[in-house]
Amino acid sequence: MKKTIKAAAALLLSGLLAFSFAGCQQQETGAGDSTQSSVAESGAASEETSQDASEAADTEESSIDRIKAAGKIIMSTNAEFEPFEYMDGTDIVGIDVDISKKIAEKLGVELQINNTSFDALTAELASGKCDFVAAGMSKDPTREESVDFSDPYFSATQSIIVLKDSDIKSSEDLAGKTIGVQLGTTGDQYCTENVEGADVQRMNKAVDAVSDLIAGRLDAVVVDNFPAKKLVANNSDKIMMLDEALTGEEYCIAVPKGDTELLDLINETLQEMEESGELDEIVGNYMSEE
Numbered sequence: 517m518k519k520t521i522k523a524a525a526a527l528l529l530s531g532l533l534a535f536s537f538a539g540c541q542q543q544e545t546g547a548g549d550s551t552q553s554s555v556a557e558s559g560a561a562s563e564e565t566s567q568d569a570s571e572a573a574d575t576e577e578s579s580i581d582r583i584k585a586a587g588k589i590i591m592s593t594n595a596e597f598e599p600f601e602y603m604d605g606t607d608i609v610g611i612d613v614d615i616s617k618k619i620a621e622k623l624g625v626e627l628q629i630n631n632t633s634f635d636a637l638t639a640e641l642a643s644g645k646c647d648f649v650a651a652g653m654s655k656d657p658t659r660e661e662s663v664d665f666s667d668p669y670f671s672a673t674q675s676i677i678v679l680k681d682s683d684i685k686s687s688e689d690l691a692g693k694t695i696g697v698q699l700g701t702t703g704d705q706y707c708t709e710n711v712e713g714a715d716v717q718r719m720n721k722a723v724d725a726v727s728d729l730i731a732g733r734l735d736a737v738v739v740d741n742f743p744a745k746k747l748v749a750n751n752s753d754k755i756m757m758l759d760e761a762l763t764g765e766e767y768c769i770a771v772p773k774g775d776t777e778l779l780d781l782i783n784e785t786l787q788e789m790e791e792s793g794e795l796d797e798i799v800g801n802y803m804s805e806e
């Protein structure tokens with residue numbers, strides 16, 4: 517992930533090298549997800565919004581004043597990560613969506629959700645296309661170079677999914693194997709940096725990696741533990757999740773670098789939700805649906 521995030525950043529700035537690296541990944545994984553906008557609750561998506569956001573980033577105007585004046589706050593995510601964000605028909609739902617609704621509510625504005633590929637999220641935030649990112653995104657030093665993170669709201673780890681009859685029993689058995697990950701995630705980063713001789717296949721969606729695993733094109737999939745549980749629950753006759761925790765990660769909400777005003781409001785919202793037990797309740801709702 518470090519590499520891909522850096523590649524994205526470098527690509528924006530100048531890097532030819534980064535261009536070829538990102539280009540490779542595009543070929544490996546097929547075309548990137550097309551960005552689609554969707555509006556939670558009511559109201560229409562508007563192209564002007566992204567302009568508004570980037571214009572304001574150039575000025576000294578308070579982000580909260582601007583959001584209130586616009587009457588909406590824009591959250592970007594990648595709705596391929598059940599139970600945190602996923603499609604329910606044409607709606608984007610999940611734990612992060614419920615948290616984001618609380619943030620919008622606190623500001624008294626509407627929530628607009630922009631659904632895009634995961635590896636594009638930090639760049640979207642940096643370019644002012646959205647106000648914040650809620651995407652089960654793990655706090656990470658490389659990402660922190662371009663965004664600011666809220667207090668953590670969830671602890672997670674990377675998990676290994678294999679076919680039920682697989683001879684892969686632990687992370688040690690991953691060496692030299694073909695492993696599917698979601699492009700630009702910490703799972704991508706873990707496999708790229710830690711697994712000897714692995715052929716890391718970077719997909720836009722973890723669910724596609726699981727399909728490839730079931731079809732015999734991959735030996736394993738490495739993905740966050742809660743989404744892994746959901747993916748396994750949907751195919752429990754064929755695949756299983758190993759118990760081993762590969763990493764220790766914390767999910768945080770990302771805001772543009774230096775936007776302490778919005779960051780404070782988000783931290784306040786998270787703290788209130790934690791103290792009232794609402795956060796646990798939301799997590800419980802989405803996790804008990806198995």
Ligand code: ARG
Pocket residue numbers: 517593594595596597601634651652653654655698700701702703740765
């Ligand atoms: N926690 C992992 C990361 O930060 C994966 C997040 C993927 N999120 C998503 N909405 N697809 O890299």
